[in-house]
Amino acid sequence: MTELNIADPTNTSVPVLSVSGLTKKFPGVLALDDVSIEVRSGEVLAIIGENGAGKSTLIKMLAGVYKPDGGTIAINGEVQNYASPADALKAGTKVVFQEIALIPEFTVAENIFLESHLITRIGTIDWPEIRRRARDIFERAGFALDPDAKVGDLSISQQQLVEISRALAHDAKLVIMDEPTSSLTPLEVRHLFEVIERLKSLGIAIIYVSHKLEEIFEISDRCTILRDGKWISTQPTSSHTNDSLIKDMVGRSIDDLFPRSERKFGDTVVQVDGLYTHNRLDNISFNVRAGEVLGFFGLMGAGRTELAKAIVGYDPISAGSIKINGNLLSPHSTIKSKSLGLGLLSEDRKEEGLMMDANVTRNMTLSALQKFTRGGFVNAAAETKTAQSFVDRFRIKLAKLGQPIRTLSGGNQQKVLLSRWLMYGLEVIVLDEPTRGIDVGAKTEIFALIDELASQGLAVILMTSEMPELLGLSDRICVLAEGKITATFETSNVTQEEILDAAIQ
Amino acid sequence: MPQSNNIKSKFSLFSTSRGNSELALIVSLLVVITIFSFMSEYFLTVRNLTNVLGQASIIMALAMGVAIVLISGEVDISVGSVVAAVAIPLVEIMNATDSLMLGIAGALALGLMIGAINGYLSAYLRINSLIVTLGTLFxxxxxxYLYTGKRPIADTGYLENFFQLGSGRFLDILPNPALVAGIIVIFFIFIMRHTRFGRRIYAVGSNAEVASLAGYNVRRLRFYCFIICSLLASVGGILLSSRLGSAIHTAGMGYEFQAIAAVVLGGVSLAGGIGSLFGVMLGVLILAFVSNGLGMINLPTEWQLVITGLVIIAAVALDAFKKKSR
Amino acid sequence: MPATESIKQITNPIKKILTSEVGFLVLSLLALIIGISSFSEQFLSAPNAVAILHQSSLVLIVAIGMTVLLISGEVDISVGANLAFSSCVVMAVINQTDSIALGALAGIAFGTSVGFINAFVTTVLKVNSLIGTIAMMMMLKGGVFLFTREAIQNHHQLPLFPKIATGFVLGIPVPALIASIVAIIGWVIMTRTKAGRLFLATGANQKATRLSGYSPERVKFAAFLLTGALTGLAAVILASLINAGQPTAGGGFELIVIAAVLLGGTSLMGGRGTILGTIFGVLILKIVDNGIILLRLNQDYQIIFPGIVLILALYMDQKRRGTTND
Known part of the structure; x- marks a missing residue:
């Protein structure tokens, strides 16, 4: 606890936010365990930690979404007892969630006054005043926003500005940003940092939650590390190094996260030529050989997911050709691509992968059903036996095959979905962010699995926005930016800087 | 650019988000009217046009309520039964007290109660509202049926003002029901556009979680929507009963489907949060004019059902197609 | 955690039965049978059992199709109107051709083609199936009156036709036999075949199903066709039972069917449901109907009861799952 004072001995004023001994229990887990932090006016406190470290639980309590089971939250020295998020805002705390909390059909100005529309004396909404006040806020903060634009038509970064304007409209003293850059382009990230500087100069305290270390070094003054719901340390960011941060986050340093086996490349399996889609992809061409991992790197909005979905016939293309072992993917459908031995593991497990209420077996055998089917009838015994063999092979942790898939952890769910395709037997697998939302331990296992698949001769197309994943797994790297391939590298002789350079254009 | 937008939204009668589809609805309405004017000389007469407004008034009241519930992200299909139910206290109380006002008060009280039940089950107990109102419809x-023994309850007091309510004309031109419907439409367009309550209903329907984060009591707002819907259905029931001069056990059957059809045609999204009551009004009028026009050119009335069905499918399919190509 | 859960379940068998879907339905059914038979001696008599089976058969046949359709994530409101229209087609074709086989075929073909149009409107035109089939219902209701103003009688007085549905095979009423066969086939499809898996998968996660190399549209198409065909089959039996084609038949039939299916535990959102549950759902509703008659209650309770059951069933289902649709 003493570190708090050591961190900033010169500042003697009352902190804007002071949290002490905050605890939150969920059935079976202690999500947050006796955490204390302070943030002062004009300061940026970064909060970092792995998935499950307790960051979002902490934020949700500060936002008034969850009620704490122990400890106190004080704003300007006054202890708060939030019944709802509206109370937190009244007290001066505004959270900009990763999922933007705006009404897309409403205008920018109306969204800023969503909590309480300004009204005239007779109780009707004072539209001119709402518009005028919105403009005032934009002027004060230097935002180039149109108060009458529909929020649904804005980019994510503009929508964040609307959220921040909401904070200013309510005279917020504390702004909490939850992974604000996860969907931003590099240029937009720069703009956001300028906005944060301006907020600091207005005396607003900021909590910045992110897992992107370089951003934390750039923007934050102090840095709190959480691990497994516990407070680990709070120190001036400048006293940290990359390694020390990572070490505190995981409690161990990650040296060889990605063991890689020797790979032998076979014949060319995938030939993509001059692919266009009407909204994003622009003249994409590449080849992949058997046993090779081709990594596609790109920042948010570069077109990775679009490419993944177009290759497997899920989304329509406007021009170009996709050939698997010389056979054209035509008609352009997932039915055809499956018959050619091409399948996609989607980035969005919940929306595009899992049947949540169905059991593990049903989820696992969906693609390969025909293998167990004779004359339209499914041989349940053979199905279960095969599913069990995959559970054993991939060490999927479960109580029984009949349990609903939603009761599995993210990593185990991902292994089931991967098994779905391996059971079918693919020639080419497209992996879109295969480790999103998966904890570090399971990540390593998934990496090992992908590596094993490639060494067995599968052609792998890997879409990722994470540099370590890209460098650790791929043999060759294509960089995507704005729907185009801007560079292609051999992994053995490329640096991170070169890749990033090609991605930011 | 901000300047031009500003002007547009200031002078726009309509909710800013759906201006285009409302324009399309106005054009469709004009096309319908034009076509029938050529096909029947009686169609484009003041008498007929005002008649149509009168005929449309009951569905209009129902559609406004259903639209508000749909905008809030729920659905209410019990309105047809409410129309029949409220006529019973209306007529019974009038027969007992000779007072139209007391009768109306009784009818609205029953409507309020039904709305509160629908709202409590859907909004507070969170039972799927389609099922709840399907259940209460039954x-x-x-x-x-039980109360009436499947026989009409006649208005035995022959109150003049009760008769006038449904069959009289305001200033000898506009049927009184149309006047009532018109007032309802204007009032609720205003509520939805220019009051906190209305805006919050849109927000709740668009994204209940965001609305809840903004401090709205989502459940209570939706509860109120069900009550408004039931009260408007009661108004429809009172108007219908006045035209029929009695409480009839089969009154309002199938009205829920007509109302939903008009609401969807008017551009309200089944998913909630999107749509304007002005559009809904146009949707009701289009269906009413089509129905009236078909009667004018002596097509069997059943064609109205067939063509209404076609119009709905065409409208929704077109909307889906537009969304896809966007 | 799963381990401790299962221990809890073993130690509390009553809770286990209550929390398992079918167990709960079986208990309700038993309670009903015991309850009604203790008030009425007729209840457990053979003629009464036949009556219950007759009444259950029509609903069950269509409910099997509706179960598959709801599991696939769509709904068909037009089954009642389809039933009425198809029954008229059956009788009209029999009158034309003097052939019962042709009449039956025509009825099933008509029902199937309605299913085909519903499928087309939903999967190709991308119209929400709730709205699309409401529109279809309107068109069929209008259309059947354009086809025939009144009930079509058995003009040639073919004596064989009414005998089919009122007859017995091996002591079982023919409609019940047909319904049983349909139910068994439905059960086999849903539990044993790849097609059944795809119905479930499509309703549970349409995008995942497409990514796994199937066409959700084709699956839904099949479910609509099946529902239409089974409605046609039910229409043949209906026509035979009343020895006529009745354009006003099937009023509220869609609601009874959907109520039974939901009572049986099928999810409105798709991806979950069983044929077994539907069988119990139909039986419970129809035994209550029967009980109302036997206990000499006003028959109007026959439409009140399914409404209450529907809401209660969904509420308890929600409680048991510990989830709401928030």
Whole structure:
């Protein structure tokens, strides 16, 4: 606890936010365990930690979404007892969630006054005043926003500005940003940092939650590390190094996260030529050989997911050709691509992968059903036996095959979905962010699995926005930016800087 | 650019988000009217046009309520049964007290109660509102049958003002029901556009979580929507009963489908949060004019059902197609 | 955690039965049978059992199709109107051709083609199936009156035709036999075949199903066709039972069917449901109907009760799952 004072001995004023001994229990887990932090006016406190470290639980309590089971939250020295998020805002705390909390059909100005529309004396909404006040806020903060634009038509970064304007409209003293850059382009990230500087100069305290270390070094003054719901340390960011941060986050340093086996490349399996889609992809061409991992790197909005979905016939293309072992993917459908031995593991497990209420077996055998089917009838015994063999092979942790898939952890769910395709037997697998939302331990296992698949001769197309994943797994790297391939590298002789350079254009 | 937008939204009668589809609806309405004017000389007469407004008034009241519930992200299909149910206290109380006002008060009280039940089950107990109101559709109709013994309850007091309510004309031109519907439409367009309550209903329907984060009591707002819907259905029931001069056990059957059809045609999204009551009004009028026009050119009335069905499918399909190509 | 859960379940068998879907339905059914038979001696008599089976058969046949359709994530409101229209087609074709086989075929073909149009409107035109089939219902209701103003009688007085549905095979009423066969086939499809898996998968996660190399549209198409065909089959039996084609038949039939299916535990959102549950759902509703008659209650309770059951069933289902649709 003493570190708090050591961190900033010169500042003697009352902190804007002071949290002490905050605890939150969920059935079976202690999500947050006796955490204390302070943030002062004009300061940026970064909060970092792995998935499950307790960051979002902490934020949700500060936002008034969850009620704490122990400890106190004080704003300007006054202890708060939030019944709802509206109370937190009244007290001066505004959270900009990763999922933007705006009404897309409403205008920018109306969204800023969503909590309480300004009204005239007779109780009707004072539209001119709402518009005028919105403009005032934009002027004060230097935002180039149109108060009458529909929020649904804005980019994510503009929508964040609307959220921040909401904070200013309510005279917020504390702004909490939850992974604000996860969907931003590099240029937009720069703009956001300028906005944060301006907020600091207005005396607003900021909590910045992110897992992107370089951003934390750039923007934050102090840095709190959480691990497994516990407070680990709070120190001036400048006293940290990359390694020390990572070490505190995981409690161990990650040296060889990605063991890689020797790979032998076979014949060319995938030939993509001059692919266009009407909204994003622009003249994409590449080849992949058997046993090779081709990594596609790109920042948010570069077109990775679009490419993944177009290759497997899920989304329509406007021009170009996709050939698997010389056979054209035509008609352009997932039915055809499956018959050619091409399948996609989607980035969005919940929306595009899992049947949540169905059991593990049903989820696992969906693609390969025909293998167990004779004359339209499914041989349940053979199905279960095969599913069990995959559970054993991939060490999927479960109580029984009949349990609903939603009761599995993210990593185990991902292994089931991967098994779905391996059971079918693919020639080419497209992996879109295969480790999103998966904890570090399971990540390593998934990496090992992908590596094993490639060494067995599968052609792998890997879409990722994470540099370590890209460098650790791929043999060759294509960089995507704005729907185009801007560079292609051999992994053995490329640096991170070169890749990033090609991605930011 | 901000300047031009500003002007547009200031002078726009309509909710800013759906201006285009409302324009399309106005054009469709004009096309319908033009076509029938050529096909029948009686169509484009003041008498007929005002008649149509009168005929449309009951569905109009129902559609406004259904639209508000749909905008809030729920659905209410019990309105047809409410129409039949509220006529019972209306007529019974009038027969007992000779007072139209007391009768109306009784009818609205029953409507309020039904709305509160629908709202409590859907908004507070969070039972799927389609099922809740499907259930109350049965239950209410069943109680109407039980009470009436499947026989009409006649208005035995022959109150002049009760007759005038449904069959009289304001200033000898506009049927009184159309006047009532018109007032309802204007009032609720205003509520939805220019009051906190209305804006919050849109927000709740668009994204209940965001609305809840903004401090709205989502459940209570939706509860109120069900009550408004039931009260408007009661108004429809009172108007219908006045035209029929009695409480009839089969009154309002199938009205829920007509109302939903008009609401969807008017551009309200089944998913909630999107749509304007002005559009809904146009949707009701289009269906009413089509129905009236078909009667004018002596097509059997059943064609109205067939063509209404086609119009709905075409409208929704077109909307889906537009969304896809966007 | 799963381990401790299962221990809890073993130690509390009553809770286990209550929390398992079918167990709960079986208990309700038993309670009903015991309850009604203790008030009425007729209840457990053979003629009464036949009556219950007759009444259950029509609903069950269509409910099997509706179960598959709801599991696939769509709904068909037009089954009642389809039933009425198809029954008229059956009788009209029999009158034309003097052939019962042709009449039956025509009825099933008509029902199937309605299913085909519903499928087309939903999967190709991308119209929400709730709205699309409401529109279809309107068109069929209008259309059947354009086809025939009144009930079509058995003009040639073919004596064989009414005998089919009122007859017995091996002591079982023919409609019940047909319904049983349909139910068994439905059960086999849903539990044993790849097609059944795809119905479930499509309703549970349409995008995942497409990514796994199937066409959700084709699956839904099949479910609509099946529902239409089974409605046609039910229409043949209906026509035979009343020895006529009745354009006003099937009023509220869609609601009874959907109520039974939901009572049986099928999810409105798709991806979950069983044929077994539907069988119990139909039986419970129809035994209550029967009980109302035997106990000399006003028959109007027959429409009140399903409404209450529907809401209660969904509420308890929600409680048991510990989830709401928030």
């Amino acid at each position: 239950i209410i109709r069943g109680f109407v």
